[in-house]
Amino acid sequence: xxxxxxxxxxxxxxxxxxxxxxxxxxxxxxxxxxxxxxxxxxxxxxxxxxxxxxxxxxxxxxxxxxxxxxxxxxxxxxxxxxxxxxxxxxxxxxxxxxxxxxxxxxxxxxxxxxxxxxxxx
Amino acid sequence: xxxxxxxxxxxxxxxxxxxxxxxxxxxxxxxxxxxxxxxxxxxxxxxxxxxxxxxxxxxxxxxxxxxxxxxxxxxxxxxxxxxxxxxxxxxxxxxxxxxxxxxxxxxxxxxxx
Numbered sequence: 001x002x003x004x005x006x007x008x009x010x011x012x013x014x015x016x017x018x019x020x021x022x023x024x025x026x027x028x029x030x031x032x033x034x035x036x037x038x039x040x041x042x043x044x045x046x047x048x049x050x051x052x053x054x055x056x057x058x059x060x061x062x063x064x065x066x067x068x069x070x071x072x073x074x075x076x077x078x079x080x081x082x083x084x085x086x087x088x089x090x091x092x093x094x095x096x097x098x099x100x101x102x103x104x105x106x107x108x109x110x111x112x113x114x115x116x117x118x119x120x121x
Numbered sequence: 122x123x124x125x126x127x128x129x130x131x132x133x134x135x136x137x138x139x140x141x142x143x144x145x146x147x148x149x150x151x152x153x154x155x156x157x158x159x160x161x162x163x164x165x166x167x168x169x170x171x172x173x174x175x176x177x178x179x180x181x182x183x184x185x186x187x188x189x190x191x192x193x194x195x196x197x198x199x200x201x202x203x204x205x206x207x208x209x210x211x212x213x214x215x216x217x218x219x220x221x222x223x224x225x226x227x228x229x230x231x232x233x234x
Contacts, residue, residue, distance in 0.1 A: 004164070033221070042123065043165070043210060043224040056221060091164055109155045109212070109222075112164030 002026065004113035006092050012119045018080040021116045025074070025094030031055075032075050033095075033110065034067060038088035046090075049075060082120045089115040124148045125213050127225035134232050140198040142228050144211030147192065152215040155222065156185060156196050159208045168209075169196070201232045 005024040013019050025032045034046040046065070047057040051072035060067070064083070069075040079086050095110035126145045134140045144154075152173045157165035171178040171185045171194065178185050184197045198205055208229045212222040 006164075009162075035224075040226075042125070042226040043212075045221045045223070048221060059221070093164075109157060109167030109170065112157075112166070114162065114164045 004092055004094050004111050006090075006113035006116050008116055009114065010117045010119075012121060013082055015084055015120055016081045018078065019082055019118060021077045021079075021090050021092075021118070023075045023077070023092030023094075023113060025092070026096075026111060029094035029096050029111075030072070031095045031110065032069060033093040034075070034077055035091040035093065035112075036088050037091065037115075038085075043091065046077075079118070082118075084120050087118055087120045089117050091115045122147075123225070124151075125211055125223050125225040127209075127211055127228045129228050130226070131229040131231070134201045134230065136203055136232055136234050137200045140196075140201045140205065140230055140232065142196040142198075142209050142211075142230065144194045144196075144225055145192060146194075146211075146213050148213070148215075148223075149192070150215045151213040151223075153213065154185070154187060154194050155212045155214075156183075157210040157212060157224075158205075159210060159227070165210055198230075201230075203232050203234050206230055206232045 032049040035043050037043045045059040048055045049069045052069050066078045093110045093112045124147050155170040156168040158168045159165040169180050169183045169185050171187050187194045208227040210227045211225040214222045
């Protein structure tokens, strides 16, 4: 099966411009997540879609960030206007279900895309 | 304040020896813990997980140990191989966190031939 696809892989924009990142999850995966890694630090949660609905957007840094998932398929993350501190790698991930499988006492992580490296200059 | 900590930013190990990567967490509400491996220019890939009701989980060369009382987990890789060289992220979640994971900052493992 095709993995999680993100594009562009790299984007360099000037402060104040707008950038739109796209994520195509694995086909059939209802859950889609956006994460961000800034300056080589920890990977931080941004938001979570279940189909086309925002399940949790508590990690979105401010209202310059807008995420959409029309039709419950691919998702876009728009940054407008971009600031220097928005630079980082933006990861998208998807999963079919959250397998908090108590019977097996294990869970399975979701599948990440390769990320979009955003540089704001 | 970081809820998941990986205090060693890097680790070098000789091929064939054991690699031990450590992770500490502060939130006692975490129920599930995972390790991800990340190569340059790629997304993190799931490696192994453990539930808080277990203290050990094994998958081939990879074993994760969980010490709930100490809020500490570790990943053991035996034997280490050059292909294991990557950044390893510890991540935690719980039912109170929905389906989101809290990641540590990562440890860069270098396995020397």
